[in-house]
Amino acid sequence: MVTRPEDATAGVFNPWLNVVSLIERAGRLLQLDDGMIKRIVTPERILEVAVPVRMDSGNVEMFTGWRIHHDTSRGPGKGGIRFHPTVNADEIAALSADMSIKCAVVNIPYGGAKGGVRVDPTLLSRGELERLTRRYAFDIASMIGPDRDIPAPDINTDTQVMSWVMDTISMLRGQSLPGIVTGKPLAIGGTMGHAGATSLGVTICTEGVMKKLGRPLHNQRAIIQGYGKVGAPLVKMLTDRGIIVVGIADVQGAISVPGGIDPEALAKHFAEAGTVVGYPGADDVPSSQFFTIPSDIAIPAALGGSITDVVAASLAATVVVEAANGPTTGEAAAILQERGVIVVPDVLANAGGVVASYFEWAQDLQGFMWERELFQQRLEKTMRLAFDYVWNRSEQLKVNVREAAIAVGVERIAEATELRGLFP
Numbered sequence: 354m355v356t357r358p359e360d361a362t363a364g365v366f367n368p369w370l371n372v373v374s375l376i377e378r379a380g381r382l383l384q385l386d387d388g389m390i391k392r393i394v395t396p397e398r399i400l401e402v403a404v405p406v407r408m409d410s411g412n413v414e415m416f417t418g419w420r421i422h423h424d425t426s427r428g429p430g431k432g433g434i435r436f437h438p439t440v441n442a443d444e445i446a447a448l449s450a451d452m453s454i455k456c457a458v459v460n461i462p463y464g465g466a467k468g469g470v471r472v473d474p475t476l477l478s479r480g481e482l483e484r485l486t487r488r489y490a491f492d493i494a495s496m497i498g499p500d501r502d503i504p505a506p507d508i509n510t511d512t513q514v515m516s517w518v519m520d521t522i523s524m525l526r527g528q529s530l531p532g533i534v535t536g537k538p539l540a541i542g543g544t545m546g547h548a549g550a551t552s553l554g555v556t557i558c559t560e561g562v563m564k565k566l567g568r569p570l571h572n573q574r575a576i577i578q579g580y581g582k583v584g585a586p587l588v589k590m591l592t593d594r595g596i597i598v599v600g601i602a603d604v605q606g607a608i609s610v611p612g613g614i615d616p617e618a619l620a621k622h623f624a625e626a627g628t629v630v631g632y633p634g635a636d637d638v639p640s641s642q643f644f645t646i647p648s649d650i651a652i653p654a655a656l657g658g659s660i661t662d663v664v665a666a667s668l669a670a671t672v673v674v675e676a677a678n679g680p681t682t683g684e685a686a687a688i689l690q691e692r693g694v695i696v697v698p699d700v701l702a703n704a705g706g707v708v709a710s711y712f713e714w715a716q717d718l719q720g721f722m723w724e725r726e727l728f729q730q731r732l733e734k735t736m737r738l739a740f741d742y743v744w745n746r747s748e749q750l751k752v753n754v755r756e757a758a759i760a761v762g763v764e765r766i767a768e769a770t771e772l773r774g775l776f777p
């Protein structure tokens with residue numbers, strides 16, 4: 354069950370209630386009627402499952418998992434699966450709504466969904482992780498399918514986890530179903546270019562916003578919070594475009610390198626040390642002070658909620674590009690707006706991943722794999738078009754980029770909902 358506005362705890366940021374208020378605000382801006390706004394906001398289906406796993410010790414442990422379909426008016430549900438110890442129904446519901454908006458913003462034929470299991474996967478052996486994944490996939494099997502809902506990787510889930518999901522459902526249905534999940538390895542129907550696609554989309558949005566602001570990329574300073582699937586490839590992509598990456602944070606700490614980080618040297622250091630901390634020549638920075646590092650562009654690429662009101666008040670950059678999902682709290686967003694900081698929101702900035710997933714799924718359904726060049730070209734084009742469309746809409750509607758992106762998503766969902774009518 355997701356939290357209703359009347360049950361909210363005052364002063365505690367709730368990602369679900371935050372997205373509800375953003376969608377409602379967009380609906381009012383677009384002058385949609387209340388019934389339509391309610392239909393768009395309310396999740397279609399919420400499944401909570403108990404996931405029993407036999408641990409290596411022989412004991413059975415119970416985990417809780419969810420799969421939520423937020424809106425499927427534009428197509429099957431789409432969205433990742435995350436494994437994290439703080440996952441809960443509100444977070445998954447918020448992320449599923451973000452997926453509805455995101456898929457509509459980049460105009461791909463999907464609705465929004467999300468799933469997750471409340472677990473710390475770093476404490477599991479590989480065998481335990483496989484058993485957890487397969488049992489969870491089985492538990493949500495009734496919700497997913499190539500034309501129903503297509504999961505993908507998210508925090509702490511990767512190509513191997515996707516392979517186990519694909520195999521479990523394929524075994525269950527007695528047929529090979531590559532189109533049931535995206536973000537798979539190449540050998541079982543994955544696509545070239547999926548890894549790094551989110552980072553490429555973030556890079557295109559960074560280029561886009563700096564161009565609109567009339568600021569050449571060369572020598573702009575960026576900081577990136579997170580050195581994982583999205584953050585790590587970003588260091589190189591930004592550096593290749595002349596941006597100087599002057600700060601990086603990961604779970605173990607944060608570093609500042611005013612002269613700029615060398616992407617290869619950092620990758621080598623990380624491979625040996627398992628953290629960005631200790632990178633030769635870097636100054637350590639307390640994690641709480643990370644966003645105060647003097648910079649022009651700040652890129653949160655880690656967990657949600659990292660840009661709080663306190664962080665927003667002292668953030669040094671004038672541009673934020675949200676590579677993570679939900680990194681900025683509602684209060685923080687208001688402070689950034691007041692301070693004149695331009696924010697490219699998650700539903701636009703990190704959509705490269707789901708666009709790549711769409712291309713993978715399309716190839717799987719067609720049984721015809723594309724060349725890398727075609728993939729790359731289409732990804733870049735889709736992201737540029739979406740960025741320009743949202744930017745123009747923000748000028749027309751006289752709202753910030755986040756509000757414009759949500760409005761674009763909501764108006765496209767409303768159009769589909771209206772066209773399909775109300776059953777029965």
Ligand code: GLU
Pocket residue numbers: 431432433434503504505506507508535678703704706707708710
């Ligand atoms: N987890 C990614 C996201 O939040 C990708 C989702 C997908 O490809 O379905 O956008």
